[in-house]
Amino acid sequence: xxxxxxxxxxxxxxxxxxxxxxxxxxxxxxxxxxxxxxxxxxxxxxxxxxxxxxxxxxxxxxxxxxxxxxxxxxxxxxxxxxxxxxxxxxxxxxxxxxxxxxxxxxxxxxxxxxxxxxxxxxxxxxxxxxxxxxxxxxxxxxxxxxxxxxxxxxxxxxxxxxxxxxxxxxxxxxxxxxxxxxxxxxxxxxxxxxxxxxxxxxxxxxxxxxxxxxxxxxxxxxxxxxxxxx
Numbered sequence: 718x719x720x721x722x723x724x725x726x727x728x729x730x731x732x733x734x735x736x737x738x739x740x741x742x743x744x745x746x747x748x749x750x751x752x753x754x755x756x757x758x759x760x761x762x763x764x765x766x767x768x769x770x771x772x773x774x775x776x777x778x779x780x781x782x783x784x785x786x787x788x789x790x791x792x793x794x795x796x797x798x799x800x801x802x803x804x805x806x807x808x809x810x811x812x813x814x815x816x817x818x819x820x821x822x823x824x825x826x827x828x829x830x831x832x833x834x835x836x837x838x839x840x841x842x843x844x845x846x847x848x849x850x851x852x853x854x855x856x857x858x859x860x861x862x863x864x865x866x867x868x869x870x871x872x873x874x875x876x877x878x879x880x881x882x883x884x885x886x887x888x889x890x891x892x893x894x895x896x897x898x899x900x901x902x903x904x905x906x907x908x909x910x911x912x913x914x915x916x917x918x919x920x921x922x923x924x925x926x927x928x929x930x931x932x933x934x935x936x937x938x939x940x941x942x943x944x945x946x947x
Contacts, residue, residue: 781851794829797933801833801875804930804939809837811925813899813941814871816840821864823874823890828853829933830875843869860885866947867895875932877915878904887918894944903930903937912938921946 788794814820816838822830825844831853834842843864849856857863859874860882872894880886890900900922904915906929916924922942930939 785852788827789832797829798833798836800932800934801830802837804932805830805833805837808899808901808941811941813901813925814839818870819843819868820871820873821845821862821869821890821893822854823859823862823872823886824876824880825854826850826876830873860889862889862893864893866892867898868893870895870898872898872900873902875903875937877902884918887915888920891919891921891944896944896947898944899925900942900944901939902942903932903939906936906938908938912940915940916942 808814818839819841820834820839820843822828822834822842822844825831825846827850828844831842831844844854845857845859845862846854847856847858859880872890874880874886874890877883877886887902890902894900900919902915904911907915908929912927919942922944925941925943926939927941928939930937932939
């Protein structure tokens with residue numbers, strides 16, 4: 718009797734396994750109704766937004782070159798580049814850099830400051846940001862710059878105050894700019910004691926000037942420093 722019951726249970730288990738395998742096979746090969754069928758040439762509105770990720774149809778990919786052409790032609794981009802060029806021209810007039818200088822732009826964003834320097838004739842420009850924006854900006858941590866000491870003649874950061882660790886970012890800028898070179902930073906518009914707090918972050922530099930300026934439509938305070946020691 719026990720042997721007979723065991724045989725029935727074995728057959729039942731085998732039947733369940735076969736049925737489950739068949740159902741799983743159907744689920745794998747069946748296209749869910751929420752997917753867009755490749756045969757649909759004019760999908761209805763609800764077909765355009767499938768609720769699952771099973772639609773493997775090709776989606777148009779915008780190349781970096783095409784994306785940049787669109788971005789660089791916007792009024793916002795052009796106006797921001799112009800505002801950076803105006804500031805850089807005053808710094809160049811003070812002999813803080815030349816077209817032969819090795820320039821570093823920290824927290825460069827999508828690269829407006831880098832483009833401004835390029836348009837002014839500089840060839841050796843390195844823009845860094847947490848997220849890269851080729852071809853103007855490469856990916857690097859502003860708190861731990863992957864460059865040798867004294868690698869640059871001119872360092873610039875328009876948004877030093879937005880760094881996660883401002884003191885570390887300032888120290889890295891100062892480390893990578895040679896003695897005699899310039900570090901120029903901008904922070905949210907401020908004065909007096911707040912400016913002094915920023916200056917104290919640059920332990921190996923002396924202040925050359927402080928001025929309220931407009932960068933990219935924002936009111937900022939620009940601080941110019943000269944690196945005086947290693």
